[in-house]
Amino acid sequence: MDRVILSWDEYFMGVAILSSFRSKDPNSGVGACIVNRKNRIVGVGYNGFPTGCHDDELPWGKEGDYLDTKYPYVCHAELNAILNSTTDLSDCVIYLSLFPCNECAKSIIQSGIREIVYMNDPPSPDGDMFVASRKLLNLSGVPYRKLAPKIKSLTLEY
Numbered sequence: 001m002d003r004v005i006l007s008w009d010e011y012f013m014g015v016a017i018l019s020s021f022r023s024k025d026p027n028s029g030v031g032a033c034i035v036n037r038k039n040r041i042v043g044v045g046y047n048g049f050p051t052g053c054h055d056d057e058l059p060w061g062k063e064g065d066y067l068d069t070k071y072p073y074v075c076h077a078e079l080n081a082i083l084n085s086t087t088d089l090s091d092c093v094i095y096l097s098l099f100p101c102n103e104c105a106k107s108i109i110q111s112g113i114r115e116i117v118y119m120n121d122p123p124s125p126d127g128d129m130f131v132a133s134r135k136l137l138n139l140s141g142v143p144y145r146k147l148a149p150k151i152k153s154l155t156l157e158y
Contacts, residue, residue: 008039009095010149013119015044016095018156020077022046024055025070027062032081033095034113042087045080049073078104082111089113098122099144102132109140116144 006014012033020031023046034043049058050073058073066072075083078100082089090112099118100108108116116137122130137144 004151004154006154007150009117009147010151012039012041012093012095013097013117013147013149014154015041016077016097017119019044019046020097023048023077024060025074026060028098030077031097032077034081034085034089035093035095036087037091042089042092043081043085045077045082045084047074047077048080050075076101076104079107082107082113085111093117095119095147099125099130099146100133101129102136103129105133105136105142109136109142114142116142117147118144119147121146 012035016031016033018031019033020029023029023031025047028047030047032043032045033041036042049055053073058070059068060070062069078094078096081094092113093115094108094113094117096116096118098120099122100116101122124130
């Protein structure tokens with residue numbers, strides 16, 4: 001079998017996808033990888049509860065009373081990658097396994113990240129939070145593009 005050589009985009013998206021496997025969310029694991037102009041990783045993250053909040057003490061559900069769902073408690077992968085970063089993020093690129101919501105778009109814009117590369121569209125791309133996200137990104141001049149990798153799968157073996 002021929003050895004696969006990944007492009008930079010495929011490599012960094014792979015790191016974002018691999019990071020998503022750290023998430024304990026039973027519905028959607030999301031990963032993020034932030035890269036500087038020298039193609040060095042400066043931050044990674046995945047969606048999960050804040051530090052010190054144990055995974056079995058808060059709900060992972062998506063439906064029901066707001067306080068009985070994951071939504072008021074989960075930190076998104078984008079925010080975790082920004083908070084976990086090791087440097088100024090101005091002029092960096094963020095790779096995301098899923099297109100960002102409006103709250104994450106605000107954090108991305110405010111951090112100085114210059115571009116978003118994402119793998120998957122959200123389940124409801126025309127939902128208000130994603131319409132707002134695109135509006136914010138367009139107004140702020142932060143471009144976003146969906147990655148179309150040349151390879152369709154990659155297997156890790158340990």
